Each structure stands twice: as structure tokens, then as C-alpha cells.
Amino acid sequence: MAEIDLRVSERTTDFPAGALLANVAWPESAEPVLVVNHKPSWRTNLAYERELQAVVTARQVEEIVARTGQHVVLGGDFDAVPEASSLRFWRGEQSLSDVSVSYCDAWHLRRGTDAGHTFMPSRCTIVEDSWSHYIDRRIDYLLVRTSGDGKGPTLSVTRCERIFDEPVNDIWGSDHFGVLADFRLP
Numbered sequence: 305m306a307e308i309d310l311r312v313s314e315r316t317t318d319f320p321a322g323a324l325l326a327n328v329a330w331p332e333s334a335e336p337v338l339v340v341n342h343k344p345s346w347r348t349n350l351a352y353e354r355e356l357q358a359v360v361t362a363r364q365v366e367e368i369v370a371r372t373g374q375h376v377v378l379g380g381d382f383d384a385v386p387e388a389s390s391l392r393f394w395r396g397e398q399s400l401s402d403v404s405v406s407y408c409d410a411w412h413l414r415r416g417t418d419a420g421h422t423f424m425p426s427r428c429t430i431v432e433d434s435w436s437h438y439i440d441r442r443i444d445y446l447l448v449r450t451s452g453d454g455k456g457p458t459l460s461v462t463r464c465e466r467i468f469d470e471p472v473n474d475i476w477g478s479d480h481f482g483v484l485a486d487f488r489l490p
Contacts, residue, residue, distance in 0.1 A: 310343070337375045424469075425439075466482065
């Protein structure tokens with residue numbers, strides 16, 4: 305449906321940061337869900353750019369929702385911990401560049417305070433040596449857009465769990481663990 309270039313500054317030109325937006329059919333409704341894969345810059349010193357990237361993606365998603373009224377599931381490797389400004393923006397806890405949105409974290413809705421680390425150099429043996437000194441943390445998310453009227457997410461999260469968090473026959477699926485969630489109409 306759409307691809308957004310998230311190379312928003314000189315410091316982000318060396319990495320193909322972007323967001324992919326797709327209408328996905330599902331059995332809950334004849335109306336497709338807008339699924340957004342948001343992949344901002346990965347370098348740890350680019351928090352400002354991740355803020356800019358979040359705003360660029362949010363603006364485009366909000367334009368689509370204004371026209372269609374669709375449910376939105378936003379996910380990806382955000383390369384930011386839950387306390388980061390870009391994640392606080394997505395959860396509606398702070399505005400950025402005169403933009404404000406509100407999404408609920410599927411992990412938090414189903415798992416509460418469970419840390420849910422998705423990047424674990426302490427455990428995943430395929431993490432490059434240059435990253436092995438980093439602490440375990442959660443940087444991969446599934447978020448669902450809220451209704452904006454204070455009534456919470458437009459979709460219910462019935463399950464959320466980590467996947468690919470164990471090797472199979474000594475082979476890891478990735479250096480990140482995946483997040484899997486089931487969504488339903490409320």
C-alpha cells in the first residue's frame with residue numbers, strides 16, 4: 305500500500321530506515337486492518353532521529369485513519385526501550401513536533417510488568433560480539449491504536465508472547481526474539 309522513507313537526517317542516510325503500510329484482510333471484519341511495520345534507525349545515539357521517524361510515520365497513518373477509520377496494528381524493531389521518548393510518543397505519553405497519538409502496547413496489556421526482553425545478548429549466541437556488552441532489553445513491539453476518546457485500544461489483545469526465543473537444533477531464528485499477538489474486535 306505504501307512505503308515511507310525514514311532517512312530523516314544526514315545521520316540516517318547510511319541505513320534504509322523505513323515504514324511499510326499494508327491493508328491486511330482478517331476474519332474478524334470485512335474491513336482490512338492497517339498493519340504498519342515501523343523500522344527506525346538502529347544506532348543507539350539516534351534518539352532524536354527515532355523521534356522524527358515516529359512523527360513521520362504517525363502523520364501518514366493518521367491521514368489514512370482519518371479517511372478510512374481503520375484499526376491499526378503497528379509493530380517492528382523500534383530499537384528503543386519502553387522508556388524512550390519515541391515509545392512514550394507512540395503510547396500517547398508525550399507529544400513530538402506538535403503531533404500526538406495513542407497506541408497501547410500489546411505486551412503490556414497481556415503481560416503487565418513482565419520485562420519481555422527481545423534483544424538478549426546474555427542469552428542469544430548469535431548476537432555480534434560488538435553488541436555483547438549491551439544489557440538485555442525490549443526493543444521490539446506490537447502496538448494497537450486507541451480510539452482517541454479515552455476508551456482504550458480499538459482492538460482487544462487476547463494473547464501476546466515472545467517467539468523464537470530458544471534455538472532449534474542449536475540454530476537461532478534471529479538475534480532478536482519475536483513478538484506474537486492475537487487481536488480481536490472488542
